[in-house]
Amino acid sequence: MDTKTAGKPIRCKAAVARKAGEPLVIEEVLVAPPKSGEVRVRIICSSLCHSDVTFWKLRDPPGYFPRILGHESYGVIESIGEDVHDVTEGDTVVPVFLPDCGECNTCKSPKSNICSKLPFKVGPWMHREETSRFTDLNGETIYHFLFISSFSQYTVLDVAHIVKVDPQIPPDRACLLSCGVSTGVGAALKTADVEAGSTVAIFGLGVIGLAVAEGARLRGAKRIIGVDVNEDKREVGGKFGVTDFVNSRNCGDKPVSQVIMEMTEGGADYCFECVGMASLVHEAFACCRMGWGKTIVVGVDKPGAMLSFTSFEVLHHGKTLMGSLFGNLKPKSDIQMLLKRYMDKELELDKFVTHEGSLEDINKAFELLTEGKSLRCVIWMDK
Numbered sequence: 001m002d003t004k005t006a007g008k009p010i011r012c013k014a015a016v017a018r019k020a021g022e023p024l025v026i027e028e029v030l031v032a033p034p035k036s037g038e039v040r041v042r043i044i045c046s047s048l049c050h051s052d053v054t055f056w057k058l059r060d061p062p063g064y065f066p067r068i069l070g071h072e073s074y075g076v077i078e079s080i081g082e083d084v085h086d087v088t089e090g091d092t093v094v095p096v097f098l099p100d101c102g103e104c105n106t107c108k109s110p111k112s113n114i115c116s117k118l119p120f121k122v123g124p125w126m127h128r129e130e131t132s133r134f135t136d137l138n139g140e141t142i143y144h145f146l147f148i149s150s151f152s153q154y155t156v157l158d159v160a161h162i163v164k165v166d167p168q169i170p171p172d173r174a175c176l177l178s179c180g181v182s183t184g185v186g187a188a189l190k191t192a193d194v195e196a197g198s199t200v201a202i203f204g205l206g207v208i209g210l211a212v213a214e215g216a217r218l219r220g221a222k223r224i225i226g227v228d229v230n231e232d233k234r235e236v237g238g239k240f241g242v243t244d245f246v247n248s249r250n251c252g253d254k255p256v257s258q259v260i261m262e263m264t265e266g267g268a269d270y271c272f273e274c275v276g277m278a279s280l281v282h283e284a285f286a287c288c289r290m291g292w293g294k295t296i297v298v299g300v301d302k303p304g305a306m307l308s309f310t311s312f313e314v315l316h317h318g319k320t321l322m323g324s325l326f327g328n329l330k331p332k333s334d335i336q337m338l339l340k341r342y343m344d345k346e347l348e349l350d351k352f353v354t355h356e357g358s359l360e361d362i363n364k365a366f367e368l369l370t371e372g373k374s375l376r377c378v379i380w381m382d383k
Contacts, residue, residue: 006079006089007033010040013381014134014152015362016142017067020059023363024151029068029142031154032133034081038126038156040133041093044171046073046150047353047376048365049179050206051300055122055145056366062303064124067143068134071097072178072376073150074171077162084159092167094174096331097146099127099160113330118160120325122146127158148178151362153381163335172356172378173342173349177335179326180376181352184211184274185338186327187298188219192270196220201260201268202242203284204275205233207352207375208298210240212272217241218346225268227256230372239351257286270294276301285309285321294320298327352376358383 010031015024034040052069055062077091087093097120101107104117114120118127124143125131133156134142134149149155165174176182184207188194200216202209205228216224217240226233226242234245244263248256261267267289273281276299285295313319329335341347355377357365368374 009033010078010154012153013359014068014142015070015359016136017056017065017069019065020063021057024056024069024366026360026362028137029152030135030137031152031156032135034079034084034133034156036082037084037128038081038158039084039087039162040078040080040154040156041075041095041162042078042154043073043075043150043152043381045175045378045380046070047172047175047178047378048072048362048369048374050369051146051179053366053370054300062122064143066136066140067124067145068149068152068155069145070151071095071146071148072175072180073148074165074175075150075155078154086159087162087164091164093162094165094178094335095148095150095155095157095162096178096326096335097148097161098326098331099147099158100163100331101160102332107330110330113326113328115160118158126156127160151359151379153359163332165335165339169339169343172353174339175378176349176352176376177338180207181211181214181349182329182335182338183298183324183327184208184213185215185218185347186329186334187272187296187324188212188215188270190328190334191322191324192272192294192296194219194221194270197222198269199223199225199264201225201227201264201271201284201287203227203271203273203280204299205230205237205242206274209272209274210237210352210375212274212298213237213240213242214348216270218341223264225260225263227260232372236375255283255286257283260287264289266290267293270296272296273299275299278305278307281307285313285319288319291318294322297321297323353378356380
């Protein structure tokens with residue numbers, strides 16, 4: 001334990017979102033010591049996820065300001081609070097937005113990754129109590145994001161949200177498994193359980209959709225169809241195993257689901273919606289093969305978005321519609337599995353990183369992502 005800082009507030013730099021949609025402000029903040037069941041982590045690097053952009057733009061709850069965004073990261077435990085036994089100071093960790101307490105019946109079950117003791121929610125506080133560990137130098141409270149807030153040189157996390165990892169794994173690769181890549185790969189491997197020789201259709205070739213393609217490639221899918229409105233994704237998708245590309249803006253009078261039905265002579269075995277649009281969920285379900293097809297909802301839609309299916313479709317078509325939060329991965333065990341596959345040169349994480357920078361470059365990273373010019377930009381906190 002660093003006796004100079006343990007038990008005391010730490011003053012450090014952070015990128016603070018002060019107002020919705022406005023550039024983040026690099027400023028000094030105070031990070032309180034961890035309480036019971038918590039750890040304070042020195043963030044080494046953090047990658048920018050589209051969820052950060054989504055909540056940065058929200059003017060109403062669950063958008064809260066001022067806030068420290070960021071949730072895909074890698075760090076080193078600086079100090080621990082009371083009742084923390086599984087990790088200690090100096091351990092290298094990957095924070096994960098989805099809790100894994102390891103104690104409740106749900107976490108002990110192989111059937112689900114949704115903790116019943118600490119249910120997932122998009123709130124502005126710590127998980128076990130509605131308080132913050134961040135203040136600015138004027139004493140104003142700064143809100144948390146997804147229980148991580150990794151756009152800060154130091155942050156405080158509940159132990160249910162951290163996964164201890166081998167320090168030999170490169171930080172700028174391990175951080176990718178905090179959210180997007182794990183979600184997509186997990187959706188293919190665990191939620192859908194894609195079979196060798198099958199046909200897969202992916203709606204949206206952002207990082208999550210490309211990670212689905214990566215997972216389907218690992219499983220030996222014969223045909224991987226990528227759907228996107230960005231023509232540049234044709235070439236990008238090919239690097240991740242996409243065999244066919246459909247630009248949904250170039251389908252003429254046909255809905256994209258009809259195009260895929262014709263391409264596959266009856267529909268894809270597995271369809272993944274990775275954008276977060278109810279209309280695309282309906283398109284994915286429509287081109288999912290009757291009898292055994294699975295449609296997996298992975299994208300995060302706007303609050304209150306509704307889906308509508310007729311009873312006839314559900315009863316007579318024999319299709320399955322499933323949600324996939326964090327790819328149905330159990331963070332504390334499955335992230336280790338993915339890291340092993342990376343170290344064994346099976347899971348290709350390197351191709352997801354397209355840009356790198358320092359904390360001062362974070363607004364440029366936001367621009368690159370919103371303009372579709374970046375997959376993952378890794379922000380080094382002390383570069």
